[in-house]
Amino acid sequence: xxxxxxxxxxxxxxxxxxxxxxxxxxxxxxxxxxxxxxxxxxxxxxxxxxxxxxxxxxxxxxxxxxxxxxxxxxxxxxxxxxxxxxxxxxxxxxxxxxxxxxxxxxxxxxxxxxxxxxxx
Numbered sequence: 001x002x003x004x005x006x007x008x009x010x011x012x013x014x015x016x017x018x019x020x021x022x023x024x025x026x027x028x029x030x031x032x033x034x035x036x037x038x039x040x041x042x043x044x045x046x047x048x049x050x051x052x053x054x055x056x057x058x059x060x061x062x063x064x065x066x067x068x069x070x071x072x073x074x075x076x077x078x079x080x081x082x083x084x085x086x087x088x089x090x091x092x093x094x095x096x097x098x099x100x101x102x103x104x105x106x107x108x109x110x111x112x113x114x115x116x117x118x119x120x
Contacts, residue, residue, distance in 0.1 A: 011074070012050040015059070018073045020048040022066040024088055027095035036065040 023033050023044075030041040030048075037058070046052040047062075054062065063070045100106050 008053075009050070012053055014076060015054060015073045016048045016050040018075075019054075019062060019066075022068055022072075023048075025091050025095070026066055027092065028066075033062075033065060037061045 023030070028036075030044040034041045034044045038061075039058075043052065047054050059070055059073065063073065097106065097109065100109070
């Protein structure tokens with residue numbers, strides 16, 4: 001009996017996309033996540049592309065590394081698509097912005113973005 005069918009492949013793709021989106025939202029590279037969970041960055045890529053199936057135990061470790069509940073990887077919603085370049089940049093900007101400690105610097109950056117977007 002084949003281990004793969006349309007249903008399991010669909011679920012594997014959803015889990016991989018959720019893993020990718022969660023990693024990007026956390027501001028982690030493949031290598032950083034790989035180091036946290038004890039695999040290679042190539043293995044992370046295979047998980048995200050659903051080339052390799054993720055075991056239940058490994059998924060628990062991944063969820064912990066990404067500060068997610070395991071169940072969140074199985075939820076089908078509108079966000080199952082891989083983010084566009086603009087969405088990815090937005091996530092990275094947001095992640096980096098939150099690292100800025102001084103409120104006056106956050107206000108200055110927000111003002112710069114407002115000015116730049118108004119000129120478009």
